Amino acid sequence: MTRFRDVYLLKKVTDTGGSNPFDKHSHYGVIAKKLFCRVNDLGLQKQSLLFGGDSLYQDAKAVIIPGQFQRPDKIAFVDEYDPKTQKGVVYDIRMPRAHTNNTALFIYNTQSKVG
Structure with missing residues (x-):
């Protein structure tokens, strides 16, 4: 079953304290x-x-993102993640596949490993 959802693309940022x-x-x-x-x-x-x-993983998904964008390190769904507090479910990315005008990302939640 295909659903349409909004996502945040996340990149690792290192800053001094x-x-x-x-x-x-x-x-x-x-x-x-x-x-x-x-x-x-x-x-x-x-x-x-x-x-x-x-x-x-129990929680693994394929996400097809339209358009061109910078390659993210992680991904999160808008309804599951708050960027201000940085709390919520964050998915790791595996096997990104670029196509003509979209990119397919296979994502998984590391907390849901079953085997």
């Missing part, structure tokens, strides 16, 4: 917000075919 240049903090900042992205859930059988049975 004040006057000490060695006191660095890493977090993920929003580089873009993409609207009307197609989202399909990946079952365990599709994951084993795509990823070669490396790791299986």
Whole structure:
């Protein structure tokens, strides 16, 4: 079943914590917000075919994002993540595939590993 959802594209940002240049903090900042992205859930059988049975996750999805954009490090859905507090579900990206005017990202929640 295909759903359309809005997503945040996240990139790792390292900033200093004040006057000490060695006191660095890493977090993920929003580089873009993409609207009307197609989202399909990946079952365990599709994951084993795509990823070669490396790791299986209960919460894995394929997201097709329209347009051109900078490659993100992580991705989050707008209704599941608050960029101000940086709280919510953040997905890792696996096997990005660029096409003519869109990019397919296979994403998974590392908290939902089953095998």
